[in-house]
Amino acid sequence: MKIGIMSDTHDYLPNIRKAIEIFNKENVETVIHCGDFVSLFVIKEFENLDANIIATYGNNDGERCKLKEWLKEINEDNIIDDFVSIEIDGLKFFITHGHHKSVLDLAIDSGLYDVVIYGHTHERVFKEVNNVLVINPGECCGYLTDIATIGILDTEKKEYKEIIIE
Template sequence: MKVCIVSDSHDRADVLAQAVHAARQRGAEAVIHCGDLIGAQSLKPALEAGLPMHLIHGNNVGDTQALHRLSRTSGGQVQYHGPDARIELCGRRVFVVHYDDYGYAMACTGDWDLVCCGHSHRAEVRRVEAVRGGSSWLVNPGTVAGLAAPRTWVLGDLATMRFEVHELAAQAGVGASA
């Protein structure tokens, strides 16, 4: 199963939709948003891709009531988890949190196959050694909004645990990426 991992869209519906549509074209079957989404309305263009979305809110919380409402009325397409998420996808244990330091700490536990985080606006994919042996993947997709950084997102393959950072082109249309 391939997943689109995004973060820090900061109410930028256009670039969020570009990343989600590009990921769908590359075989993504779900979206993980690592926070700082802000408003539920910024999801609407991305939802047109038809992929289920797992969302948390981050430190720029926005309208949590609208996110809860959208989650309840989306027919299962949107799952709003609040400040963090513990989900299973493709048999993988996935933890999602906004803060990168919290994400690193959760990866160090070794309790998760994959920890997704955001906040720093810096894309990073790395394997973290766990304190009790073993390791977890830590994926920070950067900022899809491109705030003081490139507009990035990650395509992850949960079957192979491979992750690729993608950058949106400066003048890309929906579904295009560089």
């Protein structure tokens, strides 16, 4: 299965649209968004996504109740919470925004997860720590690093492909 991974979209509609287009073209079945959508209006763009969404709240996400409501209106299977622990394609995932570093570290060190995904730092990470894949897709917005990135994880091959949005 292909899983799209993104974070820190920060209202930047052009890159959100490009990311959705890429995810649809790559036939991802699920998109993980690690938070910081920021404003509610960006959620309407995800109506064009041909996949369900698993998301976490970021430290810049306001209107949390509405954010959850609007995501559920797009697809009842969409999930958003502070932290998400879920099994996908036989792999155990822990998903967070990452601004609670102690929680992130505990998840990585716990031995309970195969994959830990986070955002917040806007820095791209793909590494293995004690047999746990640790992924930060970087920033979809491109505001801090001047490099807008998303990723696709192939759960069967356990391979991660970073995509630079241009």
